Amino acid sequence: MATTENIELEEPNADASLFVKEGYDEPITEDNVPEGIRTDAYLEFAGRHHFDREEDPVFQQTGNDLHTGTGFHTSILSLERGIASMDELVDQFTYALQDGGGEMINPNTLFAADFYRYGSTTTDLVRKVRHDLVEAGYEYPGLEKVQESVEESIELAQDPERHTAWASDLDLSRDEGDVILFAAGPMTTVEEPEIPQASAKVLKAAGVDVGILSDPLPIDLEAYEVGYEEEYKKFAKTNVEKLKETGVENVVVCDSHSWLGFQRDYKRMFGDLPFEVTYITDYIADLIDAGDLELTEKVDRTVAYHDSSGLNALSYVWESPREVLEEIPGLTFEDRDHVTRWGCDCGYGTSNFRALHPDLSRDIGEERLLEAEDLGVDDLVVACSYAKNQFDWVKEERSSRIETPFIADLVIEALGGN
Template sequence: MMNEEQFEEDLEKSLNEALISCEKCHFCNTVCPVVDTRVTQGPFGISRAIYYGLQWNEFTASLRDLVYSCTTCGKCDLMCKKVSRALPLTEIIEKAREFLLVEKMVGPMPDQVGVLKNMHVRGNPWGNPPHERTQWAEGLDIAFASKDNKVDVLYFVGCASSYDAQGQKIAKNLSRILKQTGINFGILENETCSGHEARRMGETGLFAYLSEANMKMFEEASINHIVTGDPHSFYSFSQEYPDKGNGFKVQHYTQFLNELIDDGKLELSSQVSKTVMYHDPCYLGRHSEVFEEPRKLIQSIPGVTLVEMENVREDSDCCGMGGGRMWMELPSSLLSSQAISERRIYQALDTGAEVLLTACPFCNITLNDAVKSLEKEGSLAVMDITELIAMSL
């Protein structure tokens, strides 16, 4: 596996060297959420297309579309590690996106150009006004963390939970839970995008800019403990930021709330009589290996029965919206995000459980949309774990 420094030295050379190592076994395609019956798609098809694009010096819109079809879920990485050369396929695809964007000016996808500009100018992918970022917190008496107002825990909300109506439920419920414990927590008045999706789209320069902006705010407010409900931000803070989280403690809320329950600071007393299942978000589960904490948290809710659905933990299927796919339309020749999320809903319906839980605003938004598109609102509800915990306070 090539490290970050080797990739940065010469993108074209390092991509070539990594792709030559492929044994062409096709096993990666057997677990890919975006692949259909054609071997030309999925991680094998993408990697071969990149390889021949490099050999022939041809970087077309069709190649770009294929490279950007990946959800960066990481299932192919695990399969390659199990049966083949352990190639970092997700990293190779992300570096190919950077190569197409920075060196060949073919990427990103047309729909993503404005998204990246919005992140740079307004600090969020939708381009909403920055002053509206904290409107969800109005009337909730939540403190703003600053150099003059030190907090023990910073709740990093993230873009989706700040601006999307579905995501705002997560922010409100988690804030209510934290207030119940008496924890001295706050949010940033000028919070900006973590940059995670910019990096997934290949815009590493923008990621560096946003990460530096966030690190500066964390330092100015003397932040040493961050809790977030966004697995994408959690992953970037803990594994991709300049000091990779060494300067402060980073936790997903499922980890933090478990600690509070164990310490007797959070008590769940009201019965919630529901049969539920849990969908592992890619960047919380497979990429960050947080599998037990969400399940332990769910099982701590009185009255809840947890059942497992098909493909869970490291084998969990993607919701379809990772890797920048939330902000783009793919050609009809490539599998749509809606088809991927609807497939996951069918797996959930097979369990007979009434609630599908997740711990990611992206998954929450996407899977809720899939339930509606399938007209299954009467059979299945999609919720974030925080919603069930709030019911039990």
């Protein structure tokens, strides 16, 4: 198990919670399903709607009701009634992308959220159950691979020079600037360094003094689920304190997992953050609107946009990518309504679904590329390093003519390539 002894970490408050509903901080056991979770499970079961199947990429591939939000909640109700056992949950709960689409179309959300402030939170339930299974000593297929990916992140965090090597030729400020561009973790800084590089270049082209943290800590959403809850919370508290110490008012994020960490987990644990957090597409759209970026060069391509689940269904970033693409001269943008994109997913998932079910993950990714081909576009534009990496991984074994450029790269082309 990876250690953090070489990293100076802040201690979060003992009551720092990743959940908003009652009962989710109590352990689920054979003999006890906390009341709040039991209520959630009953409301899902009583709905008898199955709407979430239509928006669930996993169900569309497996056809198994157990792999839906309704299925997950019903199994918890079965556990509470003594019909099911903990070991029967082990395999089932690996079949969740945690993409949020099923939650959005769920009647408990559609018809009760605005007035009663109650909605479906399947993603929270899946995270909770996986965490409790691991804490109770259960192992599930792919667990070791997910743990290895978290350990890789922890090891990278202990090597700040390698962690920030992507920025070595960009002349970026350290721990200061107009904004801090937050890039952390192996996926964004090592596997897909072109993502933060392109993001920084666009910001600099607008005259923004871009800074980065000298020693950022990764935001691995799956860490909580696989035995690294303490490390995840300490990394979170330390990131917040480091960013606060820089004195910047705005932190810009360029991958959907870190964004979801800030917008969901960090705010749940620490309340209002002492700085604004903005997604890269929102920031670029604002720069264009303010006249700070002049897109003058034609980009002669036909494109569609991929709504990453961590941006669209889970955190509502859907307008700005479309606004940016519509401002690029020469670009033909074949748009699809973001609501119908709730069921879209690249197949990576928000907690490394790819490590749990690689073949199924690849099938889901291929389905998304085939959909883009059917639209007759040249490119499926992405706004996240995880989606970029996933589609490239899918194309290694499944042929596709579709290219998947990062949205900032198209902006750079429209700026003249500088």
